[in-house]
Amino acid sequence: MPIYRYERKKPAAGCPRCREGFEVTQSIKDAALATCPDCGGAVAKTPVVAAVGRSQANFDDRAKSAGFSKLKRLGKGEYEKQY
Numbered sequence: 001m002p003i004y005r006y007e008r009k010k011p012a013a014g015c016p017r018c019r020e021g022f023e024v025t026q027s028i029k030d031a032a033l034a035t036c037p038d039c040g041g042a043v044a045k046t047p048v049v050a051a052v053g054r055s056q057a058n059f060d061d062r063a064k065s066a067g068f069s070k071l072k073r074l075g076k077g078e079y080e081k082q083y
């Protein structure tokens with residue numbers, strides 16, 4: 001069965017599950033979800049291809065080439081700059 005990815009329409013208002021986006025295995029015949037199963041907030045289906053291609057490595061490369069630095073959180077108030 002295909003996997004569909006859903007994301008909160010307003011990420012700031014979502015619960016931990018839909019704020020990050022979540023995946024649901026659904027039959028093609030099933031209707032798309034309109035709300036998050038956890039908090040009931042409005043969610044939108046996003047293309048599965050995009051979700052599959054978005055690995056952490058790709059994200060790091062994109063962030064780096066865009067000039068962002070990545071900070072790794074070491075503990076409370078402590079960050080290590082990774083690049």
Ligand SMILES: [Zn+2]
Pocket residue numbers: 014015016017018019036037038039040041
């Ligand atoms: Zn939610």
